[in-house]
Amino acid sequence: MKREFAVIGLGRFGGSVCRELSEEGMEVLAIDTQESKVNKFRNIASHAVIADATDENVLKELGIRNIDHVIVAIGENIQASILTTLMLKELGINKITVKAQNDYHEKVLNKIGADQVIHPERDMGKKIAHSIISNNILDHLELSDDHSIVEIKASSKLIGKTLVELDIRANYGCNVVAIKPKHSKDINVSPMASEMIREDDVLILIGADKDISRFERQLIIED
Numbered sequence: 001m002k003r004e005f006a007v008i009g010l011g012r013f014g015g016s017v018c019r020e021l022s023e024e025g026m027e028v029l030a031i032d033t034q035e036s037k038v039n040k041f042r043n044i045a046s047h048a049v050i051a052d053a054t055d056e057n058v059l060k061e062l063g064i065r066n067i068d069h070v071i072v073a074i075g076e077n078i079q080a081s082i083l084t085t086l087m088l089k090e091l092g093i094n095k096i097t098v099k100a101q102n103d104y105h106e107k108v109l110n111k112i113g114a115d116q117v118i119h120p121e122r123d124m125g126k127k128i129a130h131s132i133i134s135n136n137i138l139d140h141l142e143l144s145d146d147h148s149i150v151e152i153k154a155s156s157k158l159i160g161k162t163l164v165e166l167d168i169r170a171n172y173g174c175n176v177v178a179i180k181p182k183h184s185k186d187i188n189v190s191p192m193a194s195e196m197i198r199e200d201d202v203l204i205l206i207g208a209d210k211d212i213s214r215f216e217r218q219l220i221i222e223d
């Protein structure tokens, strides 16, 4: 079943979200105040309209109330982003995701009830910093301020050892939730303790950031 989305603000970030959702076959209403931005999405989104999202009547006329999930990707105009979020909240939108420009903006958005606040530049910066520290760290997903999931390519210190031998939970306080073998699409979720780590395996690890960092420093980075 197709789900309905609206993307407000078609800058680089909003535009990319809109394009991706449309390519995945989702119904997307694309909104921007600038005609040139809207024109770029006429053949991509299901509907593309020139509108100012800070105008409540405009939002109502667009039938935004019937949309499941609205993504507010207005960046620099923080006031417009906050006002739009507030109105979407008042109109009873089920899920509102907002791009925050800075920490203060994020705080206000959380206070007024945005369901998801994202900070793409900061999050991407963190991911890149982790992959710069070690080529073995492939991806990093922040679960909370102090917990993450990371994808780590097995280092020579891990290869040939079983999970029970490494005893990562007891020694490092984090858990291997899955192992992805390089040459197979099958992901081994909740691997058995007897599972042996092979060359090019990718481990998916969950835990507190401080525990993951200790694991990285001792078993991954000095590789």
Ligand code: ATP
Binding pocket: 008, 009, 010, 011, 012, 013, 014, 031, 032, 033, 034, 037, 051, 052, 053, 054, 073, 074, 075, 076, 077, 080
């Ligand atoms: P990015 O980095 O994603 O390119 P940005 O963070 O620099 O974007 P802006 O370019 O400031 O963000 O805003 C993104 C888009 O939001 C712009 O295309 C802008 O025209 C649009 N926009 C700004 N205010 C409104 C509004 N009130 N209603 C609808 N669209 C708006």
